[in-house]
Amino acid sequence: MAANVARRLKPLFDRVLVERLVAPQKTKSGILLPESAVPALNEGVVIAVGPGARDQAGNLIPPSVKIGEKVLLPEFGGNKIKLDDKEFTLYRDVEILGVLH
Amino acid sequence: MAANVARRLKPLFDRVLVERLVAPQKTKSGILLPESAVPALNEGVVIAVGPGARDQAGNLIPPSVKIGEKVLLPEFGGNKIKLDDKEFTLYRDVEILGVLH
Amino acid sequence: MAANVARRLKPLFDRVLVERLVAPQKTKSGILLPESAVPALNEGVVIAVGPGARDQAGNLIPPSVKIGEKVLLPEFGGNKIKLDDKEFTLYRDVEILGVLH
């Protein structure tokens, strides 16, 4: 599903399209958690990346994350967008905190 | 219609003239939706582009979108303008989120 | 008239002297419109231009509009000035939205 979106949208400049991961709604023993009890995960997967932005010296600096990488996201920031009724978030490369292995 | 406008206005610097797409006012079964129920689409088509802006090193950086491309627009920003009684929006190249295929 | 003013004032840096166009006060059938009903046009004609401003790399960048060109103006901004009892507006080159053909 996300892969199709990736082909649909080419982010511009140093923008990175991310699909946020959602914490499991069930406990390990299978009990369904109410939405309010589900902690928001600050993690996501990179779906698409822009070409990058220019630094002060005029060089084009490619984004520092790659498609498919799992990333640690800031608590705030990013543009929420909808593509084919699915929610994604567009971050600037410099907003993303780190890559998770 | 939009093509005539394109010939009338030459945006300056890194400005991009966009015609915002309007969501269909009817449901698939043809029922006319009240305006309030019609969600604003954050999509549009590029009608005209400026020459671009200079980066800090003095190089002229052409805009990253082309005439005719379908683009993903930010929720806010842009200058609303009227040309020949038709509404368009002028964005800075860097405000446009991505190109839609 | 405007041409004389053009010879009187040499704008400095990247400033552009513009005479704003006023919408016709009469309807097509000749009825005089009250001033409040006359929409402010965001269009004007370039009367005089400065030499331009320096970019970050120290190069002098000439203004992007020429004397006599019809231009699309922003809703806000510009310095209102009076020359020989006639009203003009001084814009920075970068404030002007586009050139109208």
Place this chain on the structure above:
Amino acid sequence: MAANVARRLKPLFDRVLVERLVAPQKTKSGILLPESAVPALNEGVVIAVGPGARDQAGNLIPPSVKIGEKVLLPEFGGNKIKLDDKEFTLYRDVEILGVLH
């Protein structure tokens, strides 16, 4: 009088010392106008200029106005100073709108 002041004060950087012109206090038929009715003129004469300021690339950019030139002044800005009990205004070169011929 102003010439003596010019010799007394050497403005620094891109500062320009201006003596603001005062509108005639009398009507053409010689009637003395109350001060409140005398419109403030946004015009003045350049008395002295500094050496100029450095641009981002480190080059010294001389001021764009010369001693003796008549200039169009902004409505706000400038440092009011007194020299030998006479009032002058110090502007930054970039604040001055244009040169009047």
Place this chain on the structure above:
Amino acid sequence: MAANVARRLKPLFDRVLVERLVAPQKTKSGILLPESAVPALNEGVVIAVGPGARDQAGNLIPPSVKIGEKVLLPEFGGNKIKLDDKEFTLYRDVEILGVLH
């Protein structure tokens, strides 16, 4: 424990992952202190570092602290994050005050 986290998260740009040191909860004579009486230490250990950030001239400047170094932290700032239920703080290299020997 912290070492595993270090392998899990690769900070981006000039970010530095730090584990804050906690002051001893017991007095030297072994009495357990209430949490409120335990002073927050502004010291921590570097767990992982990013590649660094670009300066204005476009050069990549590596971070000035190394993994394992003990560092003096500012009172405010930093992003609190949780990795495997353990709390860490992400600082920008330039926020860290000094290295403790």
Place this chain on the structure above:
Amino acid sequence: MAANVARRLKPLFDRVLVERLVAPQKTKSGILLPESAVPALNEGVVIAVGPGARDQAGNLIPPSVKIGEKVLLPEFGGNKIKLDDKEFTLYRDVEILGVLH
């Protein structure tokens, strides 16, 4: 007196140490003026200068005023300091309006 201070303090960067001149407390006919009636003079003498500051291109730009010069001061700004119980003011070179001859 000021000369001793000059030897005591070496200002840093583009700072300039100034001793503000005080207007005569007596009228020409020798009558002592109350302090409130004594106009604050915006003039002072340069006591000591720093080495200067770096411009954006990295060049060290020496201060534009010299020890002993009489200078025109802005109404606001500057750091008031006491050295050997005497009051001086430290300005940034760029705050000083001009040199008085």
Place this chain on the structure above:
Amino acid sequence: MAANVARRLKPLFDRVLVERLVAPQKTKSGILLPESAVPALNEGVVIAVGPGARDQAGNLIPPSVKIGEKVLLPEFGGNKIKLDDKEFTLYRDVEILGVLH
């Protein structure tokens, strides 16, 4: 004492570790002054210095003060820190007003 601290903390970037001098608590005739009557001295001694910071052109600019120098401090600014129960203040090199001889 301060020398040990100097070996313990290596300030980062253009930070300078300073031990503020305290005015004598006794009058010349030996009377102990209440703390409120003791004027805060804006003077201190440099205990340790960082490597310096990069200017806009990417050059590393070493700090302009040296260990052991007596310095004139601004009224505000600086980070108060405790090392081995002793209070010090970390300044940015550019905050320090001058060197006292």
